Amino acid sequence: MYSSEYYVPSHITGFFVPFFSDDCFKTGSTGAGVSLSSGLKTRIIIVKGNGSIDIKINGTKTNAPVSLNCVNLIKEKYPNFFMNKDILVEHESDVPIESGFGASASAVLGICFSIKDLIKISTEDCIRIAHETEVRNFSGLGDVVAEVKGGIEIRRTPGIDGAIENIPANDLKVFAISLGMKKTESILKNPEKVKIIEKCGTKLLNRLLSDPNVENLMECSKTFTYKTGIISKEILEIIEIISEVNSYNAAGIMIGEGAFTFINEEDKNKVLESLIDVKGDIIVSPIARGLL
The missing domain is CATH 3.30.70.890 (GHMP kinase, C-terminal domain)
Structure with missing residues (x-):
């Protein structure tokens, strides 16, 4: 069995400008906002099984498409680590869900960093997978990079490698x-x-x-x-x-x-x-x- 957990801040955007590209890593937003210490804790449990994925938010089993798509994206990129494995994702959120607190970004970052030690991926790849998930799901454009940066941020240029200052x-x-x-x-x-x-x-x-x-x-x-x-x-x-x-x-x-x-x-x-x-x-x- 593998078990790990990770806590990620939440994020509020004050204003933004969306940028869309065929390259999801260039897609993102400029603007400004702030990261909150009140955020979301993610726990990952992986055991032998039949390949099932279950997700709970605050103790309740739910569909959670963004988290599900993040897990599937990781499985797609690193299939050898997940053959005949069941995955349980447990999110505990200190902020409202789907209410503008960047909780989906907190969730996918939490998944990536929780699973990081199992599949030995880099911090950079964790951030890239989280950002790609958000962009694919239209659930956020700048929350991932903002939560990684922390503080009160100005996103000067969009995308995963965008310029950010505090x-x-x-x-x-x-x-x-x-x-x-x-x-x-x-x-x-x-x-x-x-x-x-x-x-x-x-x-x-x-x-x-x-x-x-x-x-x-x-x-x-x-x-x-x-x-x-x-x-x-x-x-x-x-x-x-x-x-x-x-x-x-x-x-x-x-x-x-x-x-x-x-x-x-x-x-x-x-x-x-x-x-x-x-x-x-x-x-x-x-x-x-x-x-x-």
Whole structure:
């Protein structure tokens, strides 16, 4: 029997520009976001069997197509290690699933790094397999590279080898509230919506690069939220509530049904009290370091 586990941070995107290529490793996104220490733990158990693959999320057996496709991609690349083997994947998530927290990227990175010691693949190959899985499934474009980098990041160029730089975070934490699920592919497969995102996101990336700090990141992210029309009216109302009492603007979680901002200890209670009547999942998390 082989058993291993790995914990990967989650990630929130404030704004982005998608880039598509016939080469999945050049496909990705530019933009900016932040990695959260609250993330997802993956455990892999491999035993002799008939080749079955079972996946559980928070203890419940589920279909989980992105994780399943990641395991199948690994089996396809390294078939000799998985002949007559059953594979159990157990994900335990500290953030909402399919809600804009990059949980699918956390899951596939967790699978790749958990299985790394069994098949002796490099760290670089783990990242490439995770990114390829995300791109193939339209579940994310920039979350894998962002979670590997960690911190508050600006993705200057797209793809697996894209240029990424960090913005200093000081002692800030990430505050996020989620009201439910939203499929990333529902946006990425909408050509009209993608055109709006590309135009708006490109301008905002240049604005952030000219003055890379947390305040400007949140201003750019809030502008993106309103200009693209991705976020619901209910979330827009929450964004205004938070922005009114917090030292930093709030913005929509891309792509999810939620909002996020950065908070210091002085503002934490004010923000929580302002949302006391809102029903949703609230996450207050330190900013994560990178995987490497």
